[in-house]
Amino acid sequence: MYKQAIIPFGWTIIILVLCGLPGNTFPDMSFWKLLQFDSAAHAFVFMIYTFLWAVAYSKQGQFLFLRRNAIFISSISGIIYGILIEF
Secondary structure, three states: OOOOOHHHHHHHHHHHHHHHOOHHHOOOOOHHHHHHHHHHHHHHHHHHHHHHHHHHHHHOOOOHHHHHOHHHHHHHHHHHHHHHHHO
């Protein structure tokens, strides 16, 4: 399990760092452009997160439950992770 989780774990850390950056480090944009870009960027980043974790869960052989429910578990964990980052 650990070997398959190296890349997804690294991506999880990258998300944490990027989402933790203060808003003034990004270029100044109008509110609506920022809202549209921000939503699309978050959706893209968390789609990659879900894909990487789903692949890692499906390739591991130790936990049958994770392998069978890889997409569901990675999707739910992505939603929970995104909510926790917002706090």
